[in-house]
Amino acid sequence: MRILLINPNISQSVSDLIGAEARRAASAATRIEVVTAPLGVAYIETRFEALIGAYAAANLAAEHEANFDALVIAAFGDPGIAGIREAVDVPVVGLTEAALMSACLLGGRFSIIAISRRITAWYRECVQVNGLIDRLASIRCLDQPLRDIGAIQGDHETRLRELCLRAVEEDGADVIVLAGAPLAGLARSIRKDIPVPLVDGVSSAVRHAETLIALAPGRASRGSYAPPPTKPNQGLSPAVQALLERRRP
Amino acid sequence: MRILLINPNISQSVSDLIGAEARRAASAATRIEVVTAPLGVAYIETRFEALIGAYAAANLAAEHEANFDALVIAAFGDPGIAGIREAVDVPVVGLTEAALMSACLLGGRFSIIAISRRITAWYRECVQVNGLIDRLASIRCLDQPLRDIGAIQGDHETRLRELCLRAVEEDGADVIVLAGAPLAGLARSIRKDIPVPLVDGVSSAVRHAETLIALAPGRASRGSYAPPPTKPNQGLSPAVQALLERRRP
Amino acid sequence: MRILLINPNISQSVSDLIGAEARRAASAATRIEVVTAPLGVAYIETRFEALIGAYAAANLAAEHEANFDALVIAAFGDPGIAGIREAVDVPVVGLTEAALMSACLLGGRFSIIAISRRITAWYRECVQVNGLIDRLASIRCLDQPLRDIGAIQGDHETRLRELCLRAVEEDGADVIVLAGAPLAGLARSIRKDIPVPLVDGVSSAVRHAETLIALAPGRASRGSYAPPPTKPNQGLSPAVQALLERRRP
Amino acid sequence: MRILLINPNISQSVSDLIGAEARRAASAATRIEVVTAPLGVAYIETRFEALIGAYAAANLAAEHEANFDALVIAAFGDPGIAGIREAVDVPVVGLTEAALMSACLLGGRFSIIAISRRITAWYRECVQVNGLIDRLASIRCLDQPLRDIGAIQGDHETRLRELCLRAVEEDGADVIVLAGAPLAGLARSIRKDIPVPLVDGVSSAVRHAETLIALAPGRASRGSYAPPPTKPNQGLSPAVQALLERRRP
């Protein structure tokens, strides 16, 4: 199996974290690759940045899908996921939805630990879009400036553990989701100290992508996830244009 | 007042419909302009096309906001609305949210009349994102190929009237929303034959934009609609880059 | 345009606040009038008082509607709004629904600032009836005896500002609604100190009423907002009786 | 126990139906009385009529509560129930809420059978206000002119049975609620022909009122169902005025 993780942001250091955790999580036979967005911002914490990340991810998905068995949108919030799922021919999994599905198989209500206060409103909306707001116990967040997006785990580990514990004690979380690609892999190191299951988006997404490849459930040719109907377009990248104009059986 | 309507699609014929209805609806002192997206598709009916439209709209918003008192995202589904609202300094109104708010002031439950079956799933999600799904009586749609996106009103008027009547009789609609920029202005001509209030997105959006300008409620400098925090970026249009790097008081 | 604001309470001092803010908010060509309920209480903070206010408002609406292009029910909680909307021939707007619709066009989640603790349960129910409970961040309230209903703004301004700030900081409000006719106009004076958009019910209602007049969406003759079917009645005021027995085309 | 049923409408024939069913349902030791509203309409099927009925019911409640151990608001839709519950010192039960509570103890989802199409929108809102919309399977209704409000049971029995059966077969109803005071007692005669439990509002309300008297759960002196705080009032009936100005321990 070949899985491409698309970092919709421009941070190579975060792509490295993503790739490392993805490889740790993948089955032996799976080949993992990561691409980094050529346009966008360092990391997404607003709806505007997510909108840009969605466009960047869509372009990368169009460019690369032919060479992979599944795609992972490798930013929490899953920018562009629903649209990209419509357009490409392989399964697409997002970090948020993957983490939420794992969490739902492990307990009743989950809390999300986020890397900034600003990002929490958008995360809440993502949970709502996934239809799971009734299972959200809380979103807790770091509330300090982030010196280096690739070094959050080291810089803030104590505070992150503490947020997990408070979510369990005060908010009734049965499961904790560590949110955001910059936290990829953290679950492995702090898991033994947290008294409930700990879910990581990258490893969940890679495993769920493998599952969708294996289950081979089929591609929508009808309904709202069928490929977009062909119609006039202009000004798009060659890859997106090709995707929209592809003739399907 | 100067209001810019942003057509996130490439269809000049639809921009013309939008502009005409906007001018009919605006107060005498309001100056209306319309811009058409230089990139994208003819009209949006899928999540993927909405994602592209959002990016196109964001770029146009960044480029033009300094010259206007309010912006209108002039496609049903409001592609990019929440992100653009964060980023620019003037009020931003979308066709869907404007129509829904008008509908809510006119009755209890509303139905939406759409121009294609494919588009209905996305419209339903838009109503849900606006938090108003409990007031949605139904979405009914044309189910024929669209010969010419600028000529739907003429080509399908009989069927559109019929959909309105069935929404009232069978679905319990108290109000009807005619959805989609290609239907801009239709409400004026069929209103007298429909036994419940009929809402048009363009005229609602223009009027609500005027209201927000007049009320001058202030710009968010805190919370999740404050401008995105400054951080490294690359590959963006000069206007978007300037928006993200603007120094705010 | 002629708009009548109906104060469903007996407080002339509150009617004066309402009228002053309504005139500040209205377009130049709009004529504003205010009537005060001849029966009822000083201000509504319970469901029982709202029930009385609804009856008072219905009688005033029946009496005056023929002379106006739109009516505003000028108490937060919109006593009687849905019933009055069914019965009269012109648009009817309530302070709460108007404020909520404005808030929804300005951000994701809103908080409401109320003038007493007792009133908050009823406000919460009003948000729920409007179908917008998922967008309610919090309701915060004054918790002191009210010396003079017409002088709350002066007596409690510091505390009211503080409640706004806490709603933003602690509850995640993107927008603040100042609730209750006794706070009419306060937004203008404190707006610059509050870091999110501030919405006032009276000015929102006046502007939305103007919009509904301008859009002229039509009157329901079918569905659940059509005029009540004629049937035997007794003991009603002449105006209400006339309304119920009016022959419609 | 003394229970007063308040008919918020002016129809003596409906009061007679209510009284007869109430006496059949009550325990031997319970004394039943019925009062008919001196003002209002023949029967409520709109929000406007409910608003008037609420006011009429409130006045009757204020006038009579001192002589009874519990009150029943004897119209479906429970006009004024929440407000009256705040104001008087004895338990108050509405036909709708009583029927819904009985239905919830008998199965998962219920359907409501109503006497006119117009009334269904308001019933749906009542279910929503009771927080039970997720358990509503459907509302089905008569769709014929009503010759005589006191004779619906005889005039339409065949059709009413048919609506019950269709709710079970097509809508998945586990329980049927026969809605509206004019149907009081019908359940007794058709019960054996309907394949799911059949709930009548009047008998449910009388029994639940007896239960609340027996349980003696106490009267709210705090929270949102405490009596309204005393404040200036004018123009009210002597009974309502006395209620609002009563000194409580």
Added chain:
Amino acid sequence: MRILLINPNISQSVSDLIGAEARRAASAATRIEVVTAPLGVAYIETRFEALIGAYAAANLAAEHEANFDALVIAAFGDPGIAGIREAVDVPVVGLTEAALMSACLLGGRFSIIAISRRITAWYRECVQVNGLIDRLASIRCLDQPLRDIGAIQGDHETRLRELCLRAVEEDGADVIVLAGAPLAGLARSIRKDIPVPLVDGVSSAVRHAETLIALAPGRASRGSYAPPPTKPNQGLSPAVQALLERRRP
């Protein structure tokens, strides 16, 4: 009337509390009996224990239903209620649903007071299953080890009163539900000190059971509460087997 209360737990001391409160609450003519589960745990506070309690209750219901006019599942959380309701021929009432229905007739939102922290997650799920989560103000709980399940009322009365008061003051509860069979009867002794109505599950269930017997709404022979269709089975108790194989008219 003969009502059987089924304690799905093995604690005789709790059965004694249940029986005493049931007899205090029942009408004079009602005969109350209590059975204690022969298998299970001392008291239920987890989903696993509830699963066992449901099985124990089902067996007892099958064994005894022929001799009673109604059954009460006498543990909070109502283990097995929906399944048992399908299978037996008499009305079945659970402590939780009975308490919630009483609470809904007394005010808008209720709080639940529970005997351990662990139990609260399951109680929350029970409220959700009953479709009433929007009316839940809060769940508050004892947070101390329980020395003796039959003596909680005496051991923790001060703290229980305090939890009630905080639910009113801080959570906006209009009504308090004292949850759990071990608290049966407590409401009678502390009622006068709590400023909102106080609901007890056992007395509510007994009274509602009497009401269902009196209303005689009929037994489902269609729909999802009809008796389970006959099919092969094995390994069940003779009583359950007989229930499943009974021939119905």
Added chain:
Amino acid sequence: MRILLINPNISQSVSDLIGAEARRAASAATRIEVVTAPLGVAYIETRFEALIGAYAAANLAAEHEANFDALVIAAFGDPGIAGIREAVDVPVVGLTEAALMSACLLGGRFSIIAISRRITAWYRECVQVNGLIDRLASIRCLDQPLRDIGAIQGDHETRLRELCLRAVEEDGADVIVLAGAPLAGLARSIRKDIPVPLVDGVSSAVRHAETLIALAPGRASRGSYAPPPTKPNQGLSPAVQALLERRRP
């Protein structure tokens, strides 16, 4: 990896279907075993049967968990899942929740195809308990007597295909879930004829179980999924007793 599938019913023929599909779906290195309940019914379609199945599954889980890395509750509706998840030390996955999670990764809204009308009410409740009711497009079902529970796929294939197509065309399903262990494996044979992704519970559950084993998210020692606190018990199977009395670190 060793995964045990627990058939909570007594049908060996269904266990065979389950085992066959599980082995087709599992990774090469995974060892699959299936156990059949020694007590219960042929297949579950009511809440009462689910209650019995839950007890049977709990006993089998207690007996076997020590020898496996994960358990699958192999009946749609997941009888006992939440309780068993609390009690055992390995991950537990149910057919319904596994299928729903797969479906959520493949599209927006899903329909469920069920084997009998009676079963649909319970399935709907299962979707609700999983918090995903807003993503349920419809439940469609066979409506014929089932000759042989192990032969439904052959007997009813044409009708099952037809139900899938109608869910897509009429209900707006983006994904179809084939529900019930008796349909295990059907997706493989009809997939190519259905125009949207088709999800099978058994293969989804096996794959998700493998994922949870691989992710090793940790076991809850706090919160509502920690093992039940130790307390007196009696009458339980030795395995369940041992589980409840196990000393944990």
